[in-house]
Amino acid sequence: MESLRKVTGIAAPMLRINIDTDQIIPALFLGGTDAKGYGANLFHGWRFLPDGQPNPEFILNQPPYDRAQILLADRNFGCGSSRERAPKALREFGFRAILAPSFGGIFFNNCYRNGIIPVELPIEQVRAIADEVAASQGLGQVTVDVEEKAVASPSGSRYAFEAPETLRQMLMQGLDEIALTLSRQDAIDCFRAEDRTRRPWAY
């Protein structure tokens, strides 16, 4: 997986609750078996007008947010469908971190496997960062430090966060998760041999 230790960049506020993966990338654009090619349709329904032109009202079409690397969101971001093209599309657009009070659980796991850290921060802290960003016309830089488990606002306010340790280590080191699991093959074989006698019908 792609590694991430720290990112500093433009942060785009999109403070609405329950932004679902159908909005992040509509099902119409899930075609193909490729690992890439989804960023162009990120937030398609909001980002483009019916005639296909960029919607000037949409934040990611407005400089400097069109080069944002950090997304500021509200509760339950990424709820709904399990489609992994949602974090893929966000990553291809340029996002490396999403700060929100909570995330859809499947999306949360998918982010780590696509080079994005989903950071859980209380809404007051997300709003405080968004306010600073707005006051700087979007130019104030936000830093997400995966190693230090901390976010720094444009003015330097520091907010600590927690992250699942296994996933965080994998992200920082860019580890191949499958190789990591296969290194535990002895434990897996041992479990399966014992479990097979206990629950033969599961095999």
Added chain:
Amino acid sequence: MSTGSPRTFFEKVWEDHVITALGPDSDLLQVDRLVLHELSGSQAVRALAEAGRKPVSREQVYTVIEHLISTQPGRGPTDSVSKSGPVMIETTRRASREWGFHFIDYDDPRQGIAHVVAPELGIAFPGATLVCCDSHTSTVGGVGALSWGIGASEAEHVLATQTLAQSRPKTMRVSFEGSLREGVYAKDMILALIGQVGAQGGIGYAVEYAGTAVRSLPIEGRLTLCNMSIEFSAKYGFVPPDETTIAYLAGREFSPKGADWDRAVAYWRGLPTDEGARFDREVAVDCSSLAPQVTWGISPQQVGAIDGQVPDPASATDGEARSLAERALDYMRLSPGTPLSGIPIDVAYIGSCTNARLSDLRAAAVILKGRKVKAGVQAVCVPGSTPVKRAAEAEGIDRIFRDAGFEWHESACGFCGHIGSDRFADLRVVSTTNRNFEGRQGPKTRTHLASPATVAASAVAGCIADARRLG
């Protein structure tokens, strides 16, 4: 195995699958069943092959062609309304055959939507860990499996290792107490719950459905209940096994046989939550006064009783709820105070992993028998599986649907999500599906979620209608 202290169903199943702890927050779990389909399964099998890896336990992998395949009668092997459908179907088909998975192709008599097929064939069973690249995988919690939706990378990991690293969720018990009134269904129970706890209410939880109303639900109703767990952001939802579950699974194709069956049943009977076990959160829903539910907005939490009205955003308790309601009414083109019953519809849709099993089609048929779909309304039925379709045809249900004016399709995920067909674009749909998100069923499509009975009654009335009051 047993620690002596009372444990929940979830704790028993989770602990029985822990291969090793990966840290304080996560475990490496044994995966008993991986179910693949062509939408995301195609990505997983391609990524696995490109990494030069092979599946390690093909007997535990099942593939069903269902997401992108056409529902049109007479469909061919790669017919799809999605432009990329043919290549995704072919990629999945080729890998499943080559690697020797249990493979259920588009023309297999067992074919259907994965979450309908899995219980029907006994692929899902009590205490199994079952994963699939689809957020509605929790559906099969209805037969007591611990099942959840995963991403394509996680599916690739399962193929390569037959395991998955997962953070352990908290536990919630939802007790549905009381008896359902006539004309009120599992769909209404789960919609009412989502309205009560909100679309984020289940984040981080594995949810056990309990209470007298759940115990008296047949398996198909329990599947509907568990299906929509993800609509309040619970990844896991389940009804621990009981005698109803065991009777349902007996004799199914992949259910244990002979001495294995007896051992399995003995194990399953030990899985329900122990008396005195503690949950991190308890929620109660009173079913005795529950009315049929219908959504009015763009999140499943925006729901009300069918005899109610579109709410007034101005009366919302806080600014956030107000702005959410305003946005919803703007998208849905509804005005505050409008009675939900009577909102004119363009389309009535019966389909999806939520509500297209035989009992759902029977409930709709009772209403449609001898009646006609209102002129100008498109009415479409996509049975949840080919066995459901065949069983319905054997009972003459297809005739009732067709005579009323419904289209009768082959089974697949169909029109639940918009993958290419613009048939419902810019129309108002009353639907037995699970998501009313903006654009979910097509560009500008306005979806109202409801039970099959409500959808059938609405098809006849030409507007959202209470099946209990149909003249």
